[in-house]
Amino acid sequence: MNELSALPMPILLSLSFLAGLALGYGYFRALRVTADMIVRGASAWLALALTVGRLALLGAGFYLAVLAGGLALLAALGGVLVAKTLMVRQARRAAP
Template sequence: MDEHTMINSDVSPILLLLPVCFSGGFAMGIVYFCTIRITADMIVSGQRPMLVIALAIGRLALLVCGFALALQAGGFGILVTLAGVIGGREMIIRIKWGARP
């Protein structure tokens, strides 16, 4: 596959990829920020320091892999995935921490 085929919008319809990117980003945001909460609680209580490190590495690996997949959809894919992550973050903040707009 050459670079012209990879860039051609007819190969991967962007209108189908963007909702998938947003949904994936939203799920990544929920998992990422829930894991931050769990990690913070474990640090405060002094439990299992190796699990805290593993959770930190795991959540960063999740974001890297998710954005690497979104990169296949191009620049719009990454931006929509980022919007999904931020949306997941907002949902977790409002539900878990009780923040109001």
């Protein structure tokens, strides 16, 4: 049994949600930077490296959530989706 599943369920779910929120913010922020790089015509290799890095980070974060259990995975996914919603709302406000 791992250390994460030994935590009380409310604490585990709260931590998973907050970690998912941070993970989602990092993922979608990196996605925006990658899109900006492609539009500006920056190095394709750098954009590719950033894409692979953000996908690897997302995969690693969800893998850790899987180790903590199914409910922790759902809480982390919820955090990622909330971060996506916040980032899209922020982008819409900034657009003319």
